[in-house]
Amino acid sequence: MIPLFNKDGLVVLESLSFTNTLYAFDFDGTLAKIVREPSSAKMSSETHSLMVQLSKLVPVAIISGRSVLDLKKRVAFKPKFLIGNHGLEIQGNENSHLVSASNMCAQWLNILRKTKFSYGIEIEDKKFSLSIHYRKSRKKANARMEIKKVLETLDPKPQILLGKCVFNIVPTGAPHKGTALLRLLKDANIKHAFYIGDDDTDEDIFSLPYQSGQIFTVRVGEKKKSHASYFIKNQREINKIIKLLIKYHQSNVGSKGMKGTK
């Protein structure tokens, strides 16, 4: 994992603009900063305005743990692709696995709502997955143990995706962010992707089988065990990346052989 903002990182980032590339972003912790109340997370007005500009130049995707419905409320522009529920939900694509995921989540929710959790633990129903947040809990280690214990009792057993102060649960074997991104690339007939995310759930993309140059991965925050290739220091640097992408693509406008703009 090396810093994105050095010569090597910037050369590859720029070279992505010479070919047909999909630019995909995680939402919480990447486009929007992490906040105490997940329902109040939003992009800064500058990030929003930059994303509007970028999405006019290149195909953009937002891949998040939030539901597509929730994302739509927070993203006022129209990215080419919206992926919700950790890759399970692709906008405009109703699949049979969504029906079974929804039924399973309703079953789990029923049990979880009957459970008396300590203060600070909150359940979020995202229809096709559930999130159990403990950011507000004062004793986070205890909250983690408590949630883990309850999740172990669920039947059928869910797949647990750990996030920042959150346990996300999805049906076992459900598509994840990595499979969703590969599907987008295939469906849109795009060879290369840029992806930036901050969370453990993003490792599903960071650790996709490495075919050199196919997926350019960036993590928000350096982490030794991450499979991402590059990192930026923190979420505040996101605007710097979007500005660079806009600059690279604008300088290609009118240039022969440009394929990135769609």
Place this chain on the structure above:
Amino acid sequence: MTTESRSLQLLFRFGNLIQNFNKKSEKEIGISLAQWSVLKQLIDMPGTSAFNLAQSVGVHPSTLSQTLKRLEKKNFLHLIEDPKDSRKKLISITKVGKTALESFENNIRPFSEKLSVFEKDIDKLSTFLDTNEKN
């Protein structure tokens, strides 16, 4: 002259033509045909390995290294550290390289248009090269 001798003569003349073409284009435009072939592949392969690039161009990796050195010297490509393995290097085309590639293609258009007389035989020629490159 037998057909076989005539074919060999043509092959020789064709070889000479390419050699002269390469010298002229490198002198006047700054890129040879071999270098164009590498840059052309590289534009669609950001951050690739030399091995993958050689496979795409259809040459042995050892053949490619000289071309890569020349292109790097001209700042047409940049060798970068592989973020997943610091012992390895990856290759990316630079903006200067992209501009040079476009300039080459614009300059070369009159010549490549002349080649269009072989349009009907292009598939035959491609099959011939595919077969013989493998041998």
